[in-house]
Amino acid sequence: MSEGPEILFDARDVTVRFGGLTAVDAVNATFRAGELVGIIGPNGAGKTTFFNAISGVTPTTSGQLMAGGHALTGKGPHRFAAHGLARTFQTPRVFADMSVTANIEFGLAFAGRRRTASWLLRDASSILALTGLTAQAALPASSITPSQQRLLEIGMALATRPRLLLLDEVAAGLTEAEVEAMAQLIRRMRDELDLTVVWIEHAVSTLLRHVERVIVLHQGRKIADGTPAEVVRNAEVIEAYLGDEMSEPQPATQGAAA
Ligand SMILES: Nc1ncnc2c1ncn2[C@@H]1O[C@H](COP(=O)(O)OP(=O)(O)O)[C@@H](O)[C@H]1O
Ligand SMILES: [Mg+2]
Incomplete structure (x- = not known):
């Protein structure tokens, strides 16, 4: 896995516990320059907590965070920002x-x-x-x-x-036309601003049409990490979360990503 564009951010075995609850459970994720990556999962899957962990907002219980080769584990949000990370919040x-x-x-x-x-x-x-x-x-x-x-x-x-932009449910509550405009803006930011974008969205179908890679979280664990076409066929994903919602193939995905 060492080939390909520069690794901007590396999360290794990231775990976040709140008392007895493991909100994020040993998640590994690598984000490379120029990627547009989606993160999906049911409510309470740990998506926002994962963002909070990888932006320094919530301390990790264990695991390592690296931005551009710099170890940021245990640092505050300003240090993450100084290394080129920016984010939005689920409530603006x-x-x-x-x-x-x-x-x-x-x-x-x-x-x-x-x-x-x-x-x-x-x-x-x-x-x-x-x-x-x-x-x-x-x-x-x-x-x-x-x-x-x-x-x-x-x-x-x-x-x-x-250099790395984290978006947490920026399409939530928008009209259908606004959601599509938001997706176009996200594509444009990645394409024209030399940005890596990681986009959490609860509404799965829009996201799958626009990202090249998608990570699926379920009960704090990463259960899939691949192309939308791979993920919609993943038995564990279908069982855990998506069921009928994803049983239809999304033919636009590959063409849109090219
Ligand atoms: N600050 C917190 N204290 C205690 N539990 C939390 C806190 N933040 C999130 N949780 C719990 O962690 C789990 C994951 O939440 P969250 O990351 O918000 O999920 P998602 O964004 O995927 O809906 C949920 O069970 C939630 O109730
Ligand atoms: Mg959330």
Whole structure:
């Protein structure tokens, strides 16, 4: 497994326990430069806890975390961010009283001297254009819609100029058209911003049409890690979670990934 693009992030045997509950159970995952990886699993499978662990938000009970060859196990979220990791939260976290532009500028200030990966992230107005929030630039973040707040949170994460972007259920609660637009934005970020994207989504079918690799968590354990076509045929996945929802093949996947 040493061939292929540079390994940006490596999680080894990551376990997170809350008292007697093992929320994440010895999960291994490697994310390489330029990948778009999905993470799926039923409610309570440990998806968010895994993100919290690999972004330094929740301490791991055991296991190792490496970003670009640097050991980050036990470090706080700022150290993960300094190594190019950015994330969104399942419930968007924006500064409600600040304008949309000021929220983006906060992220840009955090990035400091870090080089711009793309002209699309040059300044606040270019990030607002990318995320489709130009018309809302001057509004307080509290006055935009929940789906626009999700876009703003993505913009804030992009403003820190990450190499690895973790998205936690950014399509939850969106209309069908908004979900498709979000998927297109995610594809575009990966394709045009030199980013690795890891995308958790509860709505499986959209995600499977857009990612090249999918990790399946169930009761804290990783039960599958492969292409969407492989995962939908995996007996343990079907039994544990997906059943009828995934029994139909998803023919668009391979073409879309090419
Ligand atoms: N801070 C916490 N304290 C105690 N239990 C938690 C905490 N966070 C999550 N859990 C539990 O860990 C399990 C995994 O939760 P979570 O990672 O949120 O799952 P998912 O995102 O896949 O729905 C659940 O049983 C949840 O109740
Ligand atoms: Mg979650």
